[in-house]
Amino acid sequence: MFRRLQRVLRPIDPTDRDAGLSIIEVMVAMMVFAVMSVGIAYGIANTLQLTQSSRGRETAVALASQDIDMLRQTAAASTAGIFNVVSKAGTSNTKTIGGVTYQIDRAVTWVQSDGASGACGTSNGKLAYKSVVETVSWPKQGSGMSSTTVTSAIAPSDAVTDPGYGTVIVSAVNASGAPFQGVSVTITPVSGGAALSTAPLPTDAQGCSYAVNVVPGDYSVTANVSGGIDTNQAQPSTQSPITVSAGASSPVPFVYDKASQLTLRYAQTYGATLPTNMVTVLSSSAGGLDTIKPWDVTSSSLVVNSASTPNLPVFPFTSGYTVYAGPYSNSTSASTSCLSPNPSSWSTPSQTGAIGVSPQTVNVSPGSPSNASVMMGVATVNGVKNRYITAVSSANPGAGDPGCSAGMTMKFPVTTGDSATIALPFGTWTLYSGTSFGSTTKNEIASNASNVKPVTPGNVNQKTALVVINYDNTLTLDPRGQTS
Structure with missing residues (x-):
């Protein structure tokens, strides 16, 4: 090679045959050699990489095929074997070969006779294959991940359900939508049908449970787990009736999770007495409005006050909850609408320019405690010793009050002192007192308006000879400008 370069770069002088290569010739030769070496090295590296990738892909396909063969054996072991063919995450299904760790992610879905498919089965079609x-x-x-995918179908060893019978498919997911494993399932006949000869197993890793060879009829299906709750705040969760037909499947989906324990603190800085019969409303963007009773609302002697901290289980919606004291309802029907208890419904600016602000959202987590401070209006009423106070929402709401056309009546236990500090849902109220629980004998403001004073923002709307308004002799408890 050097001789050829020499001939090109410097013709041979017959008188100088013993002369060597010049420095320029050597540098050019080295450059040519370097270029050739880089190309050869790249080719070798690329070949090695392709070989390794090909070897990895062959190994991956072999591992996938091996896993599928194992699933086929599981399905063929018994009629119920197909139910043991379930999904498995790659993070918990790994194998190391030749120093390389392979993750085998398995996704399994039922395919039904009507073409529908899902983890547990989603339609009325028969369960055909997986x-x-x-x-x-x-x-x-270097970096990154390679992957390959293998698909297959696995049929049960025999028909899942015998002719003339039906199948109940139970699926359970938690608040985040993930499968909920370990939920107990109970199926009992309601009309027709018959008791199951074999109880369904708890939900599997995909949140599925099955009852096969079920006699046609109507059934009640219950999902339960210790500390569990559903989106309707029910423990356990029951759906009924579920109709089972011959030759068909009956899917029963549950949204179920470990309850969060919510502690409620009402008007906690005011030392006030709360209405015994007051309900509380939990609002969530995912679950809508839930009316709850944190204590025995039928009692006439129970005393609930700001120091009380009722605790109740709630479904852990990922959106959390907003809590309202009183029967808040955003219904468009006048007979059920009640906007006053929601501070954010007081959207008309007050004289100071303040508007109502929605209470802070309470975040909840499965199986974990949480706390909610519940805003209320507070007032003092004097001269009510040994009397029962009753507050009735006014049909003529005060200035800025969005109103409660459905109506509210709040009942308090007997007052032992001359003065009572009471907490009420926001709104416009007529205050009464009497000698029995819930009585409306005496209008406190009409009798002596000076006996009633708002502690939180609000007004006593007294009827006088000079001032007549359509909400006379009432008390307006106004959330605008209130912070706790």
Whole structure:
């Protein structure tokens, strides 16, 4: 090579045959050699990488096929074996071969006779077979991950349900939408049908449970787990009636999770007495409005006050809750609408320019405690010793009050002292007192308006000879400008 370069770069002088290569010739030769070496090295590296990738892909396909073969054996072991063919996350399904760790992610879904598919089965079609998608991933040389996918279908060893019978498909997911494993399932006949010969197993890793060979009829299906609750705040969760038909499936989906323990603190800085019969409303963007009773609202002697901290289980919606004292309802029907208890419904600016602000959202988590401070209006009423106070929402709401057309009546236990500090949902109220629980014998403001004074923002609307308004002799408790 050097001789050829010499001939090109410097013709041979017959008189100088013993002369060597010049420095320029050597540098050019080295440059040519370097260029050739880089190309050769790149080719070798690329070949090695392709070889490793090909070897990794072959290994991945073999692992996926091996996993599918194992599932086929499981399904063929018994009629119920197909129910043991379930999904498995790659993070918990790994194998190391030749120093390389492979993650085998298995996704299994039922395919039904009507073409529907889902983790547990979603339609009334018969359970036909299971579709299996195996995705195997492994690290690339350098960085990143490679993956390959193998799909297959696995049929049960025999028909899942005998002719003339039906199948009940129970699915359970938690608040985040993930499968909820370990939920106990109970199925009992309601009309027709018959008791199950074999109780369904708790939900599996995909949140599924099945009852096969179920006699046609109507059934009650209950899902339960210790400390669990559903989106309707029910413990346990029951759906009824579920109709089972011959040759068909009956899907029963549950949204169920571990309850969060919510502690409620009402008007906690005011030392006030709360209405014994008052309900509380929990609002969530995912679950809507839930009316709850944190204590025995039927009692005439129970004393609930700002120091009380009722605790109740609630479904852990990821959106959390906003809590309202009183029967708040945003219904468009006049007979059920009650906007006053919601501070944010007081959207008309007050004389100081303040508007109502929605209470802070309370975040809740499955199985964890949480706390909510519940805003209320507070007032003092004098001259009511040994009397029962009753507050009735006014049909003519005060200035800025969005009103409660459905109406509210709040009853208090007997007052032992001359003066009572009471907490009420926001709104415009007529205050009464009497000698029995819930009595409305005496209008306190009409009798002596000076006996009633708001502690939180509000007004006593007294009827006088000079001032006549359509909400006379009432008390307006106004959330605008109130912070606690």
